[in-house]
Amino acid sequence: MTDFLSYLVNGISLGGIYALIALGFVVVFKATEVVNFAHGSLLVLGGYVIARLHTDVPFVVAVLAGCAVAAVGALVIERLYSWRLRDSNLNALAILTIGVDILLITELTRRFGPDILSTGDPWGNKIVDLGFAEIAQARLVGIGVTAVLLAAFFVAFKYSSWGIAMRAGAEDGEAAALMGIRRGRVTMTAWAVAGALAAVAAVFLCAFPTPGLDASVRLTALRAFPAAILGGLDSTAGAVVGGLAIGIAEAMTSGYSVKLAGGNLNDVVPYLVMLLVLLVRPSGLLGTKELTRV
Amino acid sequence: MSDTATRSPAQARAAPGRSPRRVRPATLARVALVIVLAVLPLYIDTSLLTIGLFTMAAVVAAIGLTVLVGTAGQLSLAHAFFLAVGGYGYAFLAGESGVAGASTAQGLGLDPLLAAILAVIAAGFAGLLFSPIASRLRGIYLGVASLSLVFIGEFCYENVRSVTGGFNGRAATPFSLFGWEFTDANTLIVAGVPFGRFEKLWELFLVVAVLSYVFAANVLRGRMGRAMRTVRDSEVAAAVMGVDVRRTKAGAFVLSSMYAGLGGVMVALAFGRLTPNYFSLALSIGFLAAIVVGGLGSIGGAAIGAFFVTAGPLLITRYSSSLPFISDSGSGGYDGGKAAALLYGLAVVLVVLFEPGGLAALGKRLAGRRPARALTPAPSTGASP
Numbered sequence: 169m170t171d172f173l174s175y176l177v178n179g180i181s182l183g184g185i186y187a188l189i190a191l192g193f194v195v196v197f198k199a200t201e202v203v204n205f206a207h208g209s210l211l212v213l214g215g216y217v218i219a220r221l222h223t224d225v226p227f228v229v230a231v232l233a234g235c236a237v238a239a240v241g242a243l244v245i246e247r248l249y250s251w252r253l254r255d256s257n258l259n260a261l262a263i264l265t266i267g268v269d270i271l272l273i274t275e276l277t278r279r280f281g282p283d284i285l286s287t288g289d290p291w292g293n294k295i296v297d298l299g300f301a302e303i304a305q306a307r308l309v310g311i312g313v314t315a316v317l318l319a320a321f322f323v324a325f326k327y328s329s330w331g332i333a334m335r336a337g338a339e340d341g342e343a344a345a346l347m348g349i350r351r352g353r354v355t356m357t358a359w360a361v362a363g364a365l366a367a368v369a370a371v372f373l374c375a376f377p378t379p380g381l382d383a384s385v386r387l388t389a390l391r392a393f394p395a396a397i398l399g400g401l402d403s404t405a406g407a408v409v410g411g412l413a414i415g416i417a418e419a420m421t422s423g424y425s426v427k428l429a430g431g432n433l434n435d436v437v438p439y440l441v442m443l444l445v446l447l448v449r450p451s452g453l454l455g456t457k458e459l460t461r462v
Numbered sequence: 463m464s465d466t467a468t469r470s471p472a473q474a475r476a477a478p479g480r481s482p483r484r485v486r487p488a489t490l491a492r493v494a495l496v497i498v499l500a501v502l503p504l505y506i507d508t509s510l511l512t513i514g515l516f517t518m519a520a521v522v523a524a525i526g527l528t529v530l531v532g533t534a535g536q537l538s539l540a541h542a543f544f545l546a547v548g549g550y551g552y553a554f555l556a557g558e559s560g561v562a563g564a565s566t567a568q569g570l571g572l573d574p575l576l577a578a579i580l581a582v583i584a585a586g587f588a589g590l591l592f593s594p595i596a597s598r599l600r601g602i603y604l605g606v607a608s609l610s611l612v613f614i615g616e617f618c619y620e621n622v623r624s625v626t627g628g629f630n631g632r633a634a635t636p637f638s639l640f641g642w643e644f645t646d647a648n649t650l651i652v653a654g655v656p657f658g659r660f661e662k663l664w665e666l667f668l669v670v671a672v673l674s675y676v677f678a679a680n681v682l683r684g685r686m687g688r689a690m691r692t693v694r695d696s697e698v699a700a701a702v703m704g705v706d707v708r709r710t711k712a713g714a715f716v717l718s719s720m721y722a723g724l725g726g727v728m729v730a731l732a733f734g735r736l737t738p739n740y741f742s743l744a745l746s747i748g749f750l751a752a753i754v755v756g757g758l759g760s761i762g763g764a765a766i767g768a769f770f771v772t773a774g775p776l777l778i779t780r781y782s783s784s785l786p787f788i789s790d791s792g793s794g795g796y797d798g799g800k801a802a803a804l805l806y807g808l809a810v811v812l813v814v815l816f817e818p819g820g821l822a823a824l825g826k827r828l829a830g831r832r833p834a835r836a837l838t839p840a841p842s843t844g845a846s847p
Contacts, residue, residue, distance in 0.1 A: 203602045203605065203606065248811070248815065251815075252815050252816075259531070259535065259537045259602070259605075260814055260818060262537060262602060262605055263537075263750065263754050263810065263814055264810075264811060264814045264815070266747060266750060266751070266810065267751070267754075267807050267808075267809075267810030267811040267814060268807070268811060269747075269807075270747060270751065270803055270804075270806065270807030270810065271804060271807035271808060271811070274800050274803040274804050274807060275804070277800070278796065278800050387743070390609070390743075393606050393609060394606075394610065396606075397603065397606050397607070401602070401603070435613070435617055436613055436614050436617040439609075439610030439613050439614055440610075440614065442606075442607065442610055443595060443607065443610055443614075446595055446598075446599065446603070446607055447594065447595060447598075450598045450599050450603065451603070
């Protein structure tokens with residue numbers, strides 16, 4: 169039972185991180201209908217800035233700088249898109265982000281070389297004993313920070329004028345524009361928020377007990393894709409549900425070391441869960457069903 | 463009205479499936495290219511031959527992907543997985559069990575030709591298994607769902623050791639046709655040049671690549687190609703016209719994964735060995751980049767794009783000493799692979815932004831023909847590059 173609880177807490181913390189990344193996919197998709205395949209690279213970019221800066225400036229400043237750089241990176245993609253491609257088909261947009269992804273990750277891989285960097289987080293390798301389970305301090309802080317960020321996001325999404333504008337734009341872009349909502353500003357904010365969230369996720373994704381940050385973290389970040397798809401690409405609540413589901417499933421299979429044909433199943437569990445869900449519900453758990461009108 | 467003799471040449475060209483009498487210059491150019499390629503092994507060294515073999519394998523696989531993504535409009539990142547099914551399938555079917563050495567890989571010891579055919583069918587079957595998901599999902603959901611196949615595949619390559627040989631991979635049996643081996647063992651002398659393994663494989667691959675090209679061009683020109691384009695443009699319209707949407711999507715998926723499987727078999731033969739890290743997400747992304755740069759839905763474009771993406775890094779590495787800004791791999795600078803990746807990443811971005819029809823449309827425009835259209839190939843001559 170104690171095992172179960174500690175795996176559960178670990179799963180929730182991992183799921184929270186996935187939720188932050190998945191939320192980035194969802195926000196961008198809702199605002200611009202672009203599936204951002206460069207999101208994993210943006211996350212590594214943010215993490216890289218933090219890792220390079222933290223030796224010179226306080227950790228918090230480094231994180232803010234990382235968020236800013238990742239947000240600017242996302243904005244560059246957004247500008248490219250709205251410059252020429254606003255009404256192109258979805259595949260073209262996805263392919264644009266894949267092109268940016270190739271550029272970003274190639275350059276980052278070259279900069280990392282063989283190194284694994286530390287983001288310099290203040291929690292180090294400390295362990296907290298919760299009474300029923302032991303958990304890395306970084307993971308615990310991760311749960312807290314994620315909860316605060318998610319809560320702040322949902323409050324902003326529901327009540328702030330940006331949130332209302334964005335939901336209106338997602339509902340019916342043309343009507344929103346006629347009501348005087350500036351779509352450009354809304355979508356820019358959406359991309360920037362997604363980039364910043366990714367940089368925060370990078371800190372916790374690379375904190376103890378994982379080894380640290382290198383370019384392969386991009387592949388770990390891609391596991392949030394199943395989370396976003398699982399919940400439904402256009403559902404913010406779905407991103408959180410999907411993230412937690414994937415995180416817990418991964419922590420459980422890893423904790424109980426479930427094996428398939430001799431390999432650790434936790435490497436592929438996010439993708440297996442996603443395929444199963446998609447077979448039954450093609451638009452995810454909470455996603456809007458696509459209707460076809462003739 | 464029924465007098466076909468009065469049709470203008472433009473109409474004749476627009477009619478699908480009916481070629482005008484006169485041989486077009488483009489066709490002549492292609493025939494000339496194939497002839498040049500056929501005699502090339504007489505002049506170039508082994509390392510260039512190897513690059514050529516990998517490129518021809520990539521061309522075949524890229525043709526499959528451009529049919530799926532460009533013509534049928536189904537975004538797929540799973541191409542590396544289907545290549546692996548073909549490659550490992552061939553190695554498993556043709557390999558011998560319990561060969562000397564520490565390899566744990568098993569094999570059925572079938573005739574290589576039979577094994578290659580079965581491996582291609584197996585790849586098509588894998589595509590068919592995935593198609594219940596593929597045919598229900600719209601474009602972008604499918605793109606992400608197909609991502610999962612790459613990762614599930616990687617898990618399998620490392621763990622289903624009896625087929626794949628695990629992390630260190632396994633050797634692939636050399637090809638032989640009716641007992642005639644494509645190895646260095648029975649070297650021919652052609653025009654004073656010894657034809658060993660690479661030269662023979664080169665000629666074999668050239669034949670396979672040309673056949674793949676012609677077959678795909680015919681499919682796209684025919685009923686199935688029209689059905690795929692209609693599904694891409696509007697599923698509702700396709701259904702109204704009597705096209706079975708699900709079946710068409712599944713068909714596109716099966717065809718594309720069979721092409722990928724054939725490409726995988728060719729990789730296995732060219733490399734002589736298969737390792738899991740080859741079939742990574744980067745391979746899928748490379749193929750996607752190839753067909754986008756070449757021009758989505760254009761078969762000739764896919765071939766050019768595959769050359770660009772596959773031969774590019776290898777050629778840059780080979781001539782790195784005489785190229786500026788290129789350093790040796792591992793030195794922290796831009797080695798051949800990274801320089802080429804940056805180039806084709808940039809090419810993808812530029813193509814999507816400025817010339818959605820890719821190199822194919824650019825070539826047509828330079829030749830003074832029809833203007834480019836947004837990410838769709840020319841409607842009735844979609845098969846021509």
